[in-house]
Amino acid sequence: MSKQLSVGDTFTHVRECDKYRPIYYAAASGDFNPIHIDPDAGKAAGLGGPILQGLCTLSWAVEGVVNHVKDATRIAKVKVRFSRPVMIDDTVTYVGKVTAIENGKAVFEISAKNQKGDDVLKGAVVEVRV
Amino acid sequence: MGIDKKHIGNKYGPTTYVVGAEKLREFAYAVAGGVPSMGFTGTGAPEGLLPQLHQGTEIVGMPSFCNVFAIAPFGQAVTDPKLGINLLMLVHGEQEYEFFEPIRPGDTITSTGEITDIFEKQAKDFVTVVTESKNQHGKLVVRGRWLAVIRQ
Incomplete structure (x- = not known):
């Protein structure tokens, strides 16, 4: 059953970047850029190791909203800035809140922080058709 | 430069x-914390994957x-x-x-x-x-x- 939304609704969604997550995501998405799957390439690029594909970090934000509204087809828009790479063993906590309902859409503003409290996304917004 | x-x-x-349907499942499963090629249930839904992606027999991405x-x-x-x-x-x-x-x-x-x-x-x-x-x-x-x- 698709969920009715109100301003102030919140959700929390937690995802861990386990050791193989960038490889699993590469297999599922086709994004095999070496900086995601090859520790040597990640280090050579000055990133300190392999980093998770940003689009997986984005997908987790969308997933959190889909889980909350219980209807994947209602997602109208997502917008994010990748402010910090997600590294192996990072845990990302997404907290979403409906800040407005306008023009037939509910606007979720989403914070996404790693276990140190650093933002991995900034300005993250997901809009849902109401 | x-x-x-x-x-x-x-x-x-x-x-x-x-x-492809299997690719949709693999993707959803990889994002949801699973291993892309493993763990699908008897109904085709990966563990942890939203039933909303399986509307009856229909799958959406x-x-x-x-x-x-x-x-x-x-x-x-x-x-x-x-x-x-x-x-x-x-x-x-x-x-x-x-x-x-x-x-x-x-x-x-x-x-x-x-x-x-x-x-x-x-x-x-x-x-x-x-x-x-x-x-x-x-x-x-x-x-x-x-x-x-x-x-x-």
Whole structure:
């Protein structure tokens, strides 16, 4: 059953970047850029190791909203800035809140922080058709 | 290094992608914390995957499954030898998607892209690519706005 939304609704969604997550995501998405799957390439690029594909970090934000509204087809828009790479063993906590309902859409503003409290996304917004 | 602004307006694609049900499942499962090729239940739903992606016998894709096909023209743009981008120095800066039609198994999706901006700021190069992906009915599935950041 698709969920009715109100301003102030919140959700929390937690995802861990386990050791193989960038490889699993590469297999599922086709994004095999070496900086995601090859520790040597990640280090050579000055990133300190392999980093998770940003689009997986984005997908987790969308997933959190889909889980909350219980209807994947209602997602109208997502917008994010990748402010910090997600590294192996990072845990990302997404907290979403409906800040407005306008023009037939509910606007979720989403914070996404790693276990140190650093933002991995900034300005993250997901809009849902109401 | 500075990427020549004359490449604004460069067009890429069309690329085509045929959506498979198993690929939709694999993607949703990889995002949901599973191993892409393992763990599907008797009903076809991966552990932890939303029943909402399985509406009866019908499957719809995670909206962000578009990552899989919409990236193609963006990939062509940033690997275009004329731009001379060192991929090891490239990071994904921003991403925006507008979702229209759902993604369904059997869809043939055609994606095109265009470089809409090139600029330099704080010793980094920025390239914006806008992609559009349409299904076999000619309906827009997703419009993407991709911002690549190239460290110099």
